[in-house]
Amino acid sequence: MNAPPWSRLLGGPVTLVFLAFVLVPFVALAVRSITEGGWSTGLGDDALWQALRLSLVTSAISMALTVVLGTPMAYWLARTRFRGRGAIDVLIQAPLVLPPVVAGLAMLMAFGAQSPLGQALEAVGIHLPFTMVAVIMAQLFVGAPFFLRTAVLGFQAVDPVYEDLAQTLGRSPFGAFWHVSLPLALPSLLGGLAFAWARALGEFGATIMFAGNFPGRTQTMPLAILSALERDLSAALALAVVLAVLSFALLGLLAWWASRRLAWQ
């Protein structure tokens, strides 16, 4: 397939400009992080390691929840039709368009000590705002929709005939899902997970509103970068590079896994 001449003339140069637009900041970040010499202070700072650990732990938990709960949910949504189904689709994706800061404020209003729900939880000894649980909730809120959307599409792309076949071959309905639909939709699930995870790692707005910025408790990498910036630009640069590399590594790993699964298609 060949792009028509007008598209080559327009699209080609624009693509180059955009690539430069995306790459230049990365290069600048990497170069400045070295020239500023903040690596020793940045890496020597306990706050960095705390934030890194917290980011990894919370995002791992929120992604585990996303996969464990989101997979059956996406499968059900992919296989059912009913009145009001469209409304569910819109609601599920609402967090994608909601600014995270707004989402965080909304969660605070819902689960905060002032709200009836928050007071009810408080009464049974559960305190959510400004805790690690709040960090996880914020990540779930903004990350899960990315996974759900691609997972639903992935399951819809699996022809139900394969499940029928699996059942005539002695698999229970769940066995058919587990041995056929799940492996066939896996590339989509991994792709969705990669974006959801990257989104959760970078989550800032909802976290700072709902969970606050407490080192060691709720201060994830993005929040740590902000805090570091207030004291020392060089340390902030080092942290930023670490976070960028981590995000790319995760995304790359999941994409590589997905492409291996896709090799047979």
Added chain:
Amino acid sequence: MAVSEGHIRHRLGSLALDITWRVEEGEVLVLFGPSGAGKTTTLRAIAGLFKPDEGATIVGGERVFESSAGLWKLPHQRKVGYVPQDYRLFPHLSVWQNIAFGLGAWSKDDRRRRVEELIEGLGLRGLEQRRSHVLSGGQQQRVALARALAPRPQLLLLDEPFAALDPELRREVRGEVRRYLAEWGVPVMLVTHDRETALALGSDTIVLDEGQVVARGAPVSALGRPPSSGLASLLGVENRYEGIVVERWPILGSMTSKVGDVTVALPLGEAMEGEAVAFGVRANEVIVAVDEPRGLSAQNVLPGRVVRLDPVPEGVLAILDCGMPISALLTVQSVERLGLAPGVSAWAVIKASSFALMTQNVSRALMAQDDSRHPPPGWPR
């Protein structure tokens, strides 16, 4: 291997499905009809993939569906092998894994032995590690057959098994499949809209149209030997009659019926004495004689006279009045040689087996129809 049989009634939009079927070891029951006739729906219901409104199903002697008793077994609780259209090999698995898929509950050794046996038997040696997308159509079909046969089903369901193959390959593969089916001996129910497939593989045929059984019996009699395919040509049978059954001869596989004053010998159907029977015969199955023929094996020799001669693309359609109208397709040469003209006396000769029974509504119990089956010559029993 025990008998599989059942009857199913279901309303699905405008389709009112009503079918009774029965298939035994070594038999291939062909469900024949145009698309939308309810063939695939029937197969899916038998496999347990869709629950019909009412009916009963027995697979390999085991009751798996009985609407009156509220019995409904899921597909994995039925011993049914299913080969869907386009075969649908699992794309994420190798040939070996595809075949082994249904053997999850078997021991490792048994599983390996069974898969090897099928790979050998179906000529798949060397392809074990391949993925489905690199296989040819014929190879895919054999893998799909092996996969369905692996858990030793009591009934094998084939949905349009050759539709995905080009005509040349189809003939070849059909021969192979016929050999394999005879070898494994598993009863088969096969859905097709291809007349050749029905004639080549079927030992018994049910012709479905809009959910209703319109003909059944041995493929040659149920389908006739018309040139084109599809039910249109079956419904385009030139001679169609309704009569009353006079006498039944289950041992001879025939019965006699009266149409007006004329008595006709027919293949045995399920209609009882005194009941109505609808049947037909294609014009090219009718032989015309100008002198009274004697010593014929054909049971129907009906005296009458020529009413009209209509030129048609294939030759001449001679319309005879033998107490009932009979159209015979003749060549122009035959018409000249016999000196046929309106008013001339003539005899229509029709073999009983040339008549196809067309049942309007087979809600009547058809379980007692075994005596009406006659497999085509050479069919392995």
